[in-house]
Amino acid sequence: MEKFLIAVIEDEVDLLELLEYRLEKEGFEVEGFLSAKNVEKFLNEADVDLMIIDRNLPGLEGSEFVKKIRDKGIDVPVIFLSAKDADIDIETGFLRGGDDYITKPFNMNELILRVKAMLKRTKPQKFENTLLFRDIKVDLKSREVFIDNKKVELTKLEFDLLYTLIKNKNVVLTRDYLLEHVWDKNEIHQDKTVNVAIKRLKEKIDPNKDKNYIKAIRGIGYKIC
Known part of the structure; x- marks a missing residue:
């Protein structure tokens, strides 16, 4: 990296x-x-x-x-x-x-x-190849994610979801926005598709639940801050 x-x-x-x-x-x-x-x-x-x-x-x-x-x-x-x-x-x-x-x-x-x-x-x-947010480092070339310099294994969907959130940090993204920009448009999605993916992503990047990177905004969507 x-x-x-x-x-x-x-x-x-x-x-x-x-x-x-x-x-x-x-x-x-x-x-x-x-x-x-x-x-x-x-x-x-x-x-x-x-x-x-x-x-x-x-x-x-x-x-x-x-x-x-x-x-x-x-x-x-x-x-x-x-x-x-x-x-x-x-x-x-x-x-x-x-x-x-x-x-x-x-x-x-x-x-x-x-x-x-x-x-x-x-x-x-050089900076374009690296996305930094707090202690998260996203390597866009290798599609790898590091937190506190330790590699975190993410699926393609989880990587794309984290990338989209960080690119729009401090901005509330609706579920519809995330579905449009992260998920395959040819797939059929259920109402809770985004919720489930966010939950899995949070479990990987914040297993101890002490960093609170991603916040749910009731009735709207999510933001990373």
């Missing part, structure tokens, strides 16, 4: 481990560094999709490192994550080659959203 590779450069060990944990939980592959020392070598050896970089690093300061690799033609997108929050600091970050800038303290969910938004812009072709 094709994954996005993110390099995180952060000198606070606890924060680095937290960032690695959260990003991996979202389905990303992560390589962490406590300084910029070996990062350039890694960039030349691996296909890195994005970097998250602190500026207050030991040795070479984060934005100086980015300027250095930009001067060498390395154009991997960069999100600065820094306690340097003055206007001049933020301006310097962008001028030295940053693509986004988040100041500490920060909201982890916002960081995750910015990471996904940047990857959609900078790696659209």
